[in-house]
Amino acid sequence: MKFATRLLTFDPVPGDRYTPANTPIYQTATFRQENATEFGEYDYCRSGNPTRSVVEKQIAALEGGARGFCFSTGLAAITAVTRLVAPGEEIVACDDLYGGTYRLFSRILAKRGIGVRYVDFSDLDIVAAAIGSKTKLVYLETPTNPLLQIIDIRAVAGIAHRSGAVVCVDNSTMSPYLQRPLELDADIVLHSATKFLCGHSDVMAGAVVVNDAELGDELYLIQNGEGAGLAPFDSYLLLRGIKTLSLRLDRQQSNATAIAEFLDARPSVSQVYFPGFADAKQLRIHRSQASGDGAVLSFVTGHPELSRTVVEATRLFNITVSFGGVNSTISLPNYMSHASIPESLRQLKSIPRDLVRVSVGAEDVEDLIEDLGQAFEFAAQRSRDSKVFGVAAD
Ligand SMILES: *Cc1c(COP(=O)(O)O)cnc(C)c1O
Numbered sequence: 001m002k003f004a005t006r007l008l009t010f011d012p013v014p015g016d017r018y019t020p021a022n023t024p025i026y027q028t029a030t031f032r033q034e035n036a037t038e039f040g041e042y043d044y045c046r047s048g049n050p051t052r053s054v055v056e057k058q059i060a061a062l063e064g065g066a067r068g069f070c071f072s073t074g075l076a077a078i079t080a081v082t083r084l085v086a087p088g089e090e091i092v093a094c095d096d097l098y099g100g101t102y103r104l105f106s107r108i109l110a111k112r113g114i115g116v117r118y119v120d121f122s123d124l125d126i127v128a129a130a131i132g133s134k135t136k137l138v139y140l141e142t143p144t145n146p147l148l149q150i151i152d153i154r155a156v157a158g159i160a161h162r163s164g165a166v167v168c169v170d171n172s173t174m175s176p177y178l179q180r181p182l183e184l185d186a187d188i189v190l191h192s193a194t195k196f197l198c199g200h201s202d203v204m205a206g207a208v209v210v211n212d213a214e215l216g217d218e219l220y221l222i223q224n225g226e227g228a229g230l231a232p233f234d235s236y237l238l239l240r241g242i243k244t245l246s247l248r249l250d251r252q253q254s255n256a257t258a259i260a261e262f263l264d265a266r267p268s269v270s271q272v273y274f275p276g277f278a279d280a281k282q283l284r285i286h287r288s289q290a291s292g293d294g295a296v297l298s299f300v301t302g303h304p305e306l307s308r309t310v311v312e313a314t315r316l317f318n319i320t321v322s323f324g325g326v327n328s329t330i331s332l333p334n335y336m337s338h339a340s341i342p343e344s345l346r347q348l349k350s351i352p353r354d355l356v357r358v359s360v361g362a363e364d365v366e367d368l369i370e371d372l373g374q375a376f377e378f379a380a381q382r383s384r385d386s387k388v389f390g391v392a393a394d
Helices: 003-008 050-062 074-082 099-112 124-130 153-162 213-226 232-242 245-264 280-289 304-313 365-386
Strands: 067-071 090-094 115-119 135-141 166-170 188-192 206-210 271-273 296-300 329-331 355-359
Touching: 003 050, 003 245, 050 067, 050 206, 050 232, 067 074, 067 213, 074 099, 074 135, 074 188, 074 206, 074 213, 090 099, 099 115, 115 124, 124 153, 135 153, 153 166, 206 213, 245 271, 245 296, 245 365, 304 355, 304 365
Parallel strands: 090 115, 090 135, 135 166, 166 188
Antiparallel strands: 067 206, 188 206, 271 296, 296 355, 329 355
């Protein structure tokens, strides 16, 4: 079956004697046992719940993996993966990471005796030099967020596996519709399912998928033992969101491509970051491992004040952190999603202060472009009136 069919074709309620056509919310903390000495398939909701099992199976199937685990947030999923690393062992991570992941790695894991090295994953020699005998986990995002840099998953996995390290890819910006890291030799794929998988900015969730049985058993022990599994109602919302993943992304992606082209043509935009606009080498890698460019893009204007004015002058783009929802959003990552660590302490690639990130929604693209156009015109007028930007914006 093709992907869009698979999104809608799965057993919604394994074993339910009423055979409902849609997955019910099994809103219960416990399950009655047949007798005092034997457990049934489910006993306690932290350990397992039928609604969560359906969505975990579905995400695993879509990522081409054997087992899936859903967590209360994306960061809970990332935390679970970091539990695979023991004190004294190390993580090698790409230096263009989601701000919350960096906060977890640098401020919480450090205290547990887990070292993290941040290196530029676009240079494979640097990656090879950074991975050592203590390296347990190699961690990356591609395309990165918010600079949309491309990392070669197969090549990194090849290098990591030579040293026996486990490779984890945060696939939140692409979703399994556009990129399936397990098929590219990664060992673990994870998601902030809050983003494209849920797609409606109405629930927080995380997911981890693996193929290896031993890794699967370890992750189940962590999910059950630490108690951050996804609740039944949130599992239901996530499952409902996933059904329209390809429908939403087809529309959002074509809107994003049109907006990237619109921005690229504006004199006051100095650079647009979007996978399709990457340099030839990065573009070739991206095309070889993903089937689309997604719906997140960013751009710089050269002037933080100009960027802020454009962001605040839009009417259809909500100023919010996060991305991947059906509503368009706009943000200044340096001040919002990536502000959790002071610039001076960051070991990551620095994010330009004038960087604007746009998550393109499913609205009519003509309205979106018209709105961005009026926001740029407003900013240009302000700049002419006050000369605050020190330049004539277009
Ligand atoms: C949002 C995000 C996370 C964290 O997920 P939450 O659901 O917010 O906890 C992790 N990785 C990436 C790439 C993200 O965008």
